[in-house]
Amino acid sequence: MMHHRIFAPIVLATLCFASCAHSTPYSIKERHPVPDGWSLLRRAPRQGEIKLQIGLKQGQFHELERHLNEDPSHTRYGQYLTADEVSDLIRPSEDTLLLVQEWIEQSGIGAEKIVFSPASDWITMDLSVSDAEMLLHTEYSEFWHAESKTLAVRAPEWSLPGHLHSHIESVQPTSSFFHAAGLAAKIEFPRSLYVDRDEGAGNPDIKDLNQLAESLSGELSQSIDLDNLPSDLNARQACNTSAVTPLCIRALYGTLTYEAQASDQNAMAIVNYAGEFNNRSDIDLFLKAFRPDAARAGVAFNFQEDNIAGAVNQQSPATASQLAEKMGREGNLDAQALLGLAFPTALISYSVGGEAPAFDPDKYTPTNTNEPFLTWLHHVLAQKELPQVISTSYGDIEQTVPYSYAKRVCEGFAQLGARGVTVIFGAGDSGVGKDGYCRSNNGSENYEFLTSFPASCPYGTSVGATRNIEPEEVAHNERNGFVSGGGFSRYFPRPAYQDVHGVVESYLSRLGADTYTSLYNRQGRAYPDVAAQGYRRVIVWNGEKFLVDGTSASAPTFAAVVALVNDALIAERKPVLGFLNPWLYQKGFEAFTDVTKGSNKGCGTDGYFAAAGWDPASGFGTPWFPRLKELALERKFRSQRPWYWLFK
Structure with missing residues (x-):
């Protein structure tokens, strides 16, 4: 009896793999408004391609976070993890991996398209827009960001079978319009430089723009030698x-x-x-x-x-x-x-x-499905x-x-x-x-x-x-x-x-x-x-x-x-x-x-x-x-x- 009690849930779960995916109705997993600055152009061509990235629920992220937040009072402080140790902590459970793979394959997408990250917490697949729409019960459209001249294919709302909501945390590109803008504002020099006379500190001998221009050529004053x-x-x-x-x-x-x-x-x-x-x-x-x-x-x-x-x-x-x-x-x-x-x-x-x-309204252009931070993180990790x-x-x-x-x-x-x-x-x-x-x-x-x-x-x-x-x-x-x-x-x-x-x-x-x-x-x-x-x-x-x-x-x-x-x-x-x-x-x-x-x-x-x-x-x-x-x-x-x- 004890053996049956221990293994019965595993047997039931195994039997469920063959039928649960199609018996669980889809429901909306995420809906996010289109940010200001992005304009809807048209339905995305179904033959276009998307690099779909599926983020699976990580196994023990709470343990990694506990390690990360320890201060010098803890005996483990400063004992950093290796890449393999991090992967071991965040690797999804076997249930998550099996259920998600089953869903993908039973949706008609071949297992050969599935590429796992080193920690198996991300799945990457190159899919047609049509296949991505079928998988996520959504519709992709082209959006245009005029200021940055960026064209993106996105789906502001997407769905999953109900039993996968707790196993899949994120799918991109879908509702993210992350715009990685630089954090710098420019003042040109010397044509439009405005020198404030009341800013106080620094080199009182510099009196005008010509002297300031001269200082920018290498030294801030004649008395300072950068090599000595x-x-x-x-x-x-x-x-x-x-x-x-x-x-x-x-x-x-x-x-x-x-x-x-x-x-x-x-x-x-x-x-x-x-x-x-x-x-x-x-x-x-x-x-x-x-x-x-x-x-x-x-x-x-x-x-x-x-x-x-x-x-x-x-x-x-x-x-x-x-x-x-x-x-x-x-x-x-x-x-x-x-x-x-x-x-x-x-x-x-x-x-x-x-x-x-750059966007060409007269010709379909390969679209940007890049999520910049995710792309970099997948590479560097x-x-x-x-x-x-x-x-x-x-x-x-x-x-x-x-x-x-x-x-x-x-x-x-x-x-x-x-x-x-x-x-x-x-x-x-x-x-x-x-x-x-x-x-x-x-x-x-x-x-x-x-x-x-x-x-x-x-x-x-x-x-x-x-x-x-x-x-x-x-x-x-x-x-x-x-x-x-x-x-x-x-x-x-x-x-x-x-x-x-x-x-x-x-x-x-x-x-x-x-x-x-x-x-x-x-x-x-x-x-x-x-x-x-x-x-x-x-x-x-x-x-x-x-x-x-x-x-x-x-x-x-x-x-x-x-x-x-x-x-x-x-x-x-x-x-x-x-x-x-x-x-x-x-x-x-x-x-x-x-x-x-x-x-x-x-x-x-x-x-x-x-x-x-x-x-x-x-x-x-x-x-x-x-x-x-x-x-x-x-x-x-x-x-x-x-x-x-x-x-x-």
Whole structure:
């Protein structure tokens, strides 16, 4: 009897496989509104092709998350997982795998089309639009995004057999219109540069545009030789807040005199989306002007490229249309910010392809079924060796992204963190929301603050932008509408690490329960976590110097500081920082200079004000590298992992 009781459910389940799929009615699994900016064109041609990605329920993600969120008080802290260990934790159950395969095959799709990810938590299939519609009981249409000239095939509503709802979490491309836009706003130099005379800090000897132009050719003043920097150079001597260079950042954040010790074992990375690229000639010009030691080492021409899904990291001159769309500006900013600060740390540039071609209404064009973060995550998570820090300067409004998609992407970032990678995001460039767009898309059209994704993901570190020095303040620029982003997620609850010292609740108490009532989710993941300079940063693009604003500058700047801390840790044979936030909120915040001036206005309000301690305008403030390195080196670690560590 005992044997029958044990095995009867398995026998019943096995018998069910032959009949349950067709006996369970379909019902809607997900419905998501088409975001503003996308227009319906027509029904998608049924003969078109789609790369369908099916996200299966992961087996023990809660265990991976528990490991990820442990702080230095735990004996397992710093003992990062291997790729195989992560795969073992998140591999779906056998029931999930069998039921989903049965459904696909009984729908008339051959088993040979099914391709599993290394952890078997994703299935990828190349299907016709017709087959995808049959499988998901949906209808695909072509949608056009005029601003980015993107054509996409999507299905805002799709269904599954009822018994699969708990086994399948996401299917894409369907309802996700994620638009990976760069987080940088541009001011041209010198033609349209407007120099504020009241910005205070930095080089009082520079009086006019001609002198400022001369300073951008290599030195900030005649007394500063970039090859022979004074040992006592401070930020006021090194910085001009009308044109912020690597020298300023290095002095301001304390990395100027640090000499890398483990660059052969350390790497940092950026990710290019939306057709962006990192032009090596522009990067070389930038380094010659602002980091000549890196230029002499030839790093602009030997950093590693990893091109994904047909991407091309373009090195030929930009075309007229690319120049008009400012293509390459974002990619150059990211690479120049990292190399300008963290040289000689190795740089890896990931470029993600699959972007849509220009739309031709008279001819059917192969469509973009690329989901940029998923495409990149599937590629990078399959690799055994990863860079220690990865910076991403792209995002979208959280509510425009279906929750199922955002959740699975965010869990992909968690896998990177569990493997010892620090994942960094820009916090957004529209404050608490761009005026005129602050409406819910859940059908109510309620007025509310907007949140940026993936900055709202609790498994990454979000970076806001600052401007000026001594003191720094929350960055904004009235001339181009840039305001550093921040706020509270409506998708992800506040993670436990943000409650360690009660910093978020403390801020909310000062804000007041009646302030912005109903405009934000008081219990949501709060961001940004930290901040860095993101105003009037000098870059070289298309052979000329420009100034840019945005958290696109702040994210790689902070990533460069993390890379240098990792260098010091590796040199001492200690684990790298990995997922930063649990330690940051417990102890690491002590190494940051508080920002207490300014706010991230938007949605017709003043937004959240900066305040003493953590705040949703500047996080904990900006890093001071010497103290950050000191605190990181003081962390205590258990020397070996016992065999039972995974189950503690």
